[in-house]
Amino acid sequence: MTKQTMRCRASDNDYMHKDFHGALSAGIEYLDRHYGAEAVREYLRGFAVSFYAPLITDITKRGLVALKEHFEAIYAREGGRIRTVLTEDELIVEVEACPAVMHMRNHGYAVAELFSETERTVNAALCQGTPFEAELIEYDPLTGRSIQRFYRRAS
Amino acid sequence: MIPCTDFVPAYSALFSYLEDKGGREAVEGFWNYLSDNFLTHLAELVKEHGIRGCWLYWSRTLNEEAADFTMELDEDVGEFRLIMHVCPSKARLLEQKHIAPYPGYCRHCDALYRRVLEPLGYQYAIDMSKCDEAACELVVRGPVAGIR
Numbered sequence: 054m055t056k057q058t059m060r061c062r063a064s065d066n067d068y069m070h071k072d073f074h075g076a077l078s079a080g081i082e083y084l085d086r087h088y089g090a091e092a093v094r095e096y097l098r099g100f101a102v103s104f105y106a107p108l109i110t111d112i113t114k115r116g117l118v119a120l121k122e123h124f125e126a127i128y129a130r131e132g133g134r135i136r137t138v139l140t141e142d143e144l145i146v147e148v149e150a151c152p153a154v155m156h157m158r159n160h161g162y163a164v165a166e167l168f169s170e171t172e173r174t175v176n177a178a179l180c181q182g183t184p185f186e187a188e189l190i191e192y193d194p195l196t197g198r199s200i201q202r203f204y205r206r207a208s
Numbered sequence: 209m210i211p212c213t214d215f216v217p218a219y220s221a222l223f224s225y226l227e228d229k230g231g232r233e234a235v236e237g238f239w240n241y242l243s244d245n246f247l248t249h250l251a252e253l254v255k256e257h258g259i260r261g262c263w264l265y266w267s268r269t270l271n272e273e274a275a276d277f278t279m280e281l282d283e284d285v286g287e288f289r290l291i292m293h294v295c296p297s298k299a300r301l302l303e304q305k306h307i308a309p310y311p312g313y314c315r316h317c318d319a320l321y322r323r324v325l326e327p328l329g330y331q332y333a334i335d336m337s338k339c340d341e342a343a344c345e346l347v348v349r350g351p352v353a354g355i356r
Contacts (some may be wrong), residue, residue: 055283059267063276063294070272071213079246080222082236088229100221103307104214153209163245171210179217197209 071131075162082165089100093167094174101178112183117144117203120179130154142205151197164194172199216297235312239319247324256287256329259350262288262325273297288348297340314339321346 061072084093102109113120121139125148126136131152138145153171157164169192176187190200210218226234253261263281270277275295281287301309314336322332330350337345 055281057263057279057281059277059279060273061275061277063296066271066274068213068272068274068296070215070269071212072269072272073212073219076242076246077210077215077218079242080219081237083241084222084226087234087237090226092229096222096225099225100218104217104304105219106306127213128351130213131209131211138349149209151209153212175210178348186306 054062069131071152071156072162075157077153078157078162078168079163081167081170082163085165085167094169097170097174098178098181100180101175102181105179107165109179109182112179112185116141117185120144120185121204131175132147144203146201146203148197148199148201150151151199154194154197158195162191168197169199172201174199176203217304217307217309219316220295220301220310220313221307223313223316224308227310228276233310235310236319239316240317240323243320244324245277247320250321251328254325254330254350259283259286259288259348261328262290266290285351290346291321292342292344292346296344298339302342308324314344317344317346325350 058132059156078156081097084096086202108119108123117139121137121144124135124137128148133148133152135148136149151172154164154168169189173187173191176189182188184205185203186206188202190202192199222238224233224257226238230237250261250265255261257264260281260283263279266279268319269278270290274276275292275296278291278293280289292333295314298314301307318334318336322334325332326347330348330349333347335345
């Protein structure tokens, strides 16, 4: 058959194009090579503060439970396993393996040297203007396994 | 982690950031880099399957992106047509009222794919006159089956 037609509607499929992780990684690598590491952080910070503004507002209102729910939702959606420990003043997120990193590793995409900034810088940005701070305690660049900590800022 | 479902706004923000840093040239420089380093699969498919490579490439990506589209392949005349009724990327950007999308967001598709297909001998045309409605139409014409 040399003539074919395909008609698809948005409702026919789930929105889950994991190759996008590779494109983001390529963007981070490009920024790093051409403008330096601080540009990578500045870009990610600017994006996160702007795009996640509703989440940041929610964190300010409801505390760390808002972040816990955010992480549980995004990792579950991409098949990532995490463990969270939440108290009033602290949230620990243990990521078994980052779905983004694993997808790139499994499909031969280059993982940018500064890809961990999608955790470190973005998490710090999520805390901007809230009573909390973020810390990336552990990070394995091979798998994206990480321990992320959020805690109430000392007053 | 920035989930892949938040990639499009992150991508748009990257274009804006690059333009602030180095003007339109900086954005286009990145698109060229991305095309050369990230779209190798499209090039491989077209080299191996001819015009059908376009069909194979977009069959996977557009379904994963939950796009609303019609694709037509006519290998007798060597034509591939993609009618994007609702582009999932642009539609998502238009939905986000609290961010300002990069004004030339849709131009990246033209830049990325043209750079892959034209050097392989294919004609590439895209009508972006309905980008504000998240719609576009792309046509690739190339050698008929067996002649490439």
